[in-house]
Amino acid sequence: MVIQTGLLLSFLSLSRAISISVPGPAPSNASKYVDPDFPGLAFEQASLVEYFQNRDGSFNNFSQNLIDAIFNRTGGTPLIRLGGTSADYGHYLPDQTTPALPRAEADNYQDIGNTTIGPAYWELTKSFPNAKFIIQLPMAISNVSEAVAWAKSAAEIIGMDRIQAFEPGNEVDMYPDPQLMPPIYQGRLNNETYVGNFTKYAAGVADAVQLPDGPFFQAFDTALHTLHVPTCFDLGINRNNIVKTVAQHYYQTNGGGASDLATGLMNHKAIAGQLDLFRPAIDYLAKEHPDIPYVMSEVGNSLNAKHDYDYQATLGSALWQVDFQLYGLTIGVAKFNFQQIMHSGFDLWLPVDSAGIPAQVFSNFYAQPFVADFVGSSGMTQVAQLTATGAGDNVVAYGAFVNGQAERVAVVNLNYWSSVFSDGPRSNVSISVNVPESVGSVVVGRLASPGGASAHADTMTYGGSQWTYDSLGQEVKNVVNDTQVLLVQDGAVVVEVLDSEAVILQLNGP
Numbered sequence: 001m002v003i004q005t006g007l008l009l010s011f012l013s014l015s016r017a018i019s020i021s022v023p024g025p026a027p028s029n030a031s032k033y034v035d036p037d038f039p040g041l042a043f044e045q046a047s048l049v050e051y052f053q054n055r056d057g058s059f060n061n062f063s064q065n066l067i068d069a070i071f072n073r074t075g076g077t078p079l080i081r082l083g084g085t086s087a088d089y090g091h092y093l094p095d096q097t098t099p100a101l102p103r104a105e106a107d108n109y110q111d112i113g114n115t116t117i118g119p120a121y122w123e124l125t126k127s128f129p130n131a132k133f134i135i136q137l138p139m140a141i142s143n144v145s146e147a148v149a150w151a152k153s154a155a156e157i158i159g160m161d162r163i164q165a166f167e168p169g170n171e172v173d174m175y176p177d178p179q180l181m182p183p184i185y186q187g188r189l190n191n192e193t194y195v196g197n198f199t200k201y202a203a204g205v206a207d208a209v210q211l212p213d214g215p216f217f218q219a220f221d222t223a224l225h226t227l228h229v230p231t232c233f234d235l236g237i238n239r240n241n242i243v244k245t246v247a248q249h250y251y252q253t254n255g256g257g258a259s260d261l262a263t264g265l266m267n268h269k270a271i272a273g274q275l276d277l278f279r280p281a282i283d284y285l286a287k288e289h290p291d292i293p294y295v296m297s298e299v300g301n302s303l304n305a306k307h308d309y310d311y312q313a314t315l316g317s318a319l320w321q322v323d324f325q326l327y328g329l330t331i332g333v334a335k336f337n338f339q340q341i342m343h344s345g346f347d348l349w350l351p352v353d354s355a356g357i358p359a360q361v362f363s364n365f366y367a368q369p370f371v372a373d374f375v376g377s378s379g380m381t382q383v384a385q386l387t388a389t390g391a392g393d394n395v396v397a398y399g400a401f402v403n404g405q406a407e408r409v410a411v412v413n414l415n416y417w418s419s420v421f422s423d424g425p426r427s428n429v430s431i432s433v434n435v436p437e438s439v440g441s442v443v444v445g446r447l448a449s450p451g452g453a454s455a456h457a458d459t460m461t462y463g464g465s466q467w468t469y470d471s472l473g474q475e476v477k478n479v480v481n482d483t484q485v486l487l488v489q490d491g492a493v494v495v496e497v498l499d500s501e502a503v504i505l506q507l508n509g510p
């Protein structure tokens, strides 16, 4: 760490001047207490096998260590959603000895209509004893017995104490699949037939499985959001108090290449604009059903058929992931599940060597220890957006308030700069941060790469650390020493944040 005084930097700096005033107590529109489970995971049905098991069938410590690196920071439980479109059209075969067929590979990661699982699939969960699972049940198949077969076998093998929720149906607003039509599969659903089917499948499961007291089903999981949350509640989706969480899916863009990174993902207006579309549903729940959390249960940066790593697996996409989560928390999203599918561009890591690509950590993983540290492990953290005067649209600041008092500030500088694609030197913003009176010094940790927005994970660090396959997903500290301690002078510190970089300021006492 390098000790510097804020004053010195402010005299030297010619960069754009921005000021942030950190209120001592949490602002009145801060979020509720953030659930330490908030940074959840999700695996497309068959892909889970490679994420949890090495090729020789041994336990995948690499995945375990990466998951721990996120949840050791919040003290939360890893909530892992298993499912996706392949599960919705999948079959449970009690005699199948392989966990899932076909195996998830580069061009075969989602075999809609042909995915089958056996009891060994649920057995995989036993090697991750500190996680809980959200089990998606097939509802695209017009046969409640199929969903019941999944729920019963999951309950028996995983144990109900490690199942967070059952989720009938995935992206039900996309039914029907053009290849898989009624009467074997569902047709198009409206609010009424969705509620009719959801409650019917849930009742079938409740008859067959001893559910714990209280609501146990995750509802909606929509993609196009043509179903209307208040209308479905009016139609009785929760008549029997069965809805535990309301969930919707989120992808920022479709497609995208390296040249679209600035406008596609590194774009706060687009992030906030798209998240704001969910606010009517979030606000409705907060008002009418305050005990039902709102979850983004399947998230990825882009539905990019070409899996373009120069767009989807860069420092720029990791900054998208930070801003997406922090803004989402401020508007009342309770939790997220980041989707992983073998070889998708938005993945956080590739768990095994596959299709000629070595196992590795992708850039997007780095967003997770960042947001986990920002929220911390108190269980009493509220998050609020802070006004950054003079910042323009793309430099965004958030405060984390613990027990009502400011403890951390995050600044995300989404302005694009790349060592490969940009002409000219890298700019920065010089931010004068007015801190509460009790704060004597500030520790600044960075999510950064000398390559800027287009950098991949190999040159990225967070807090000076890297996570690699060589380290089997364990934190390698002091790869770079870019953490600074700034002493408060006249009630403020000045911190420079490079274009395409994010920082966390820990507000320590004197």
Ligand SMILES: *[C@@H]1O[C@H](CO)[C@@H](O)[C@H](O)[C@H]1NC(C)=O
Pocket (backbone or CB within 6 Å): 012, 013, 014, 015, 427, 428, 429, 496
């Ligand atoms: C920020 O920009 C100013 C003005 O160009 C420059 O003097 C300063 O060295 C830059 N800071 C960093 C950390 O690059």
Ligand SMILES: *[C@@H]1O[C@H](CO)[C@@H](O)[C@H](O)[C@H]1NC(C)=O
Pocket (backbone or CB within 6 Å): 059, 061
């Ligand atoms: C992998 O994890 C297992 C189970 O936690 C443990 O017994 C084993 O020592 C670990 N292996 C490595 C190489 O870390």
Ligand SMILES: *[C@@H]1O[C@H](CO)[C@@H](O)[C@H](O)[C@H]1NC(C)=O
Pocket (backbone or CB within 6 Å): 065, 068, 069, 072, 474, 475
């Ligand atoms: C995370 O916590 C678990 C349980 O306390 C511990 O076994 C593991 O070593 C920790 N992992 C990391 C990466 O710190």
Ligand SMILES: *[C@@H]1O[C@H](CO)[C@@H](O)[C@H](O)[C@H]1NC(C)=O
Pocket (backbone or CB within 6 Å): 111, 112, 113, 114
């Ligand atoms: C599913 O398997 C059938 C029979 O092997 C095949 O005809 C069909 O193309 C497969 N569907 C997909 C989506 O791969």
Ligand SMILES: *[C@@H]1O[C@H](CO)[C@@H](O)[C@H](O)[C@H]1NC(C)=O
Pocket (backbone or CB within 6 Å): 143, 144, 145, 146, 149
């Ligand atoms: C419905 O699913 C059950 C369980 O998989 C199966 O035994 C039954 O044959 C299916 N019924 C139809 C009509 O496909």
Ligand SMILES: *[C@@H]1O[C@H](CO)[C@@H](O)[C@H](O)[C@H]1NC(C)=O
Pocket (backbone or CB within 6 Å): 189, 190, 191, 226, 227, 228, 231
């Ligand atoms: C659900 O209800 C809303 C509100 O009435 C309506 O706008 C929407 O079109 C309905 N969805 C479908 C799929 O019919």
Ligand SMILES: *[C@@H]1O[C@H](CO)[C@@H](O)[C@H](O)[C@H]1NC(C)=O
Pocket (backbone or CB within 6 Å): 185, 186, 187, 188, 189, 192, 193, 194, 195, 196, 197, 200
């Ligand atoms: C379930 O959805 C189908 C369309 O796929 C519809 O015909 C049926 O009426 C719905 N069932 C209920 C109970 O609403």
Ligand SMILES: *[C@@H]1O[C@H](CO)[C@@H](O)[C@H](O)[C@H]1NC(C)=O
Pocket (backbone or CB within 6 Å): 027, 029, 330, 331, 385, 386, 387
């Ligand atoms: C909370 O208030 C701040 C400052 O007025 C504003 O910038 C922000 O958008 C508000 N947040 C929400 C979620 O309404």
Ligand SMILES: *[C@@H]1O[C@H](CO)[C@@H](O)[C@H](O)[C@H]1NC(C)=O
Pocket (backbone or CB within 6 Å): 478, 479, 480, 481
């Ligand atoms: C960073 O600091 C640590 C501890 O002082 C030192 O061991 C390490 O070599 C330094 N790393 C670099 C890249 O300078």
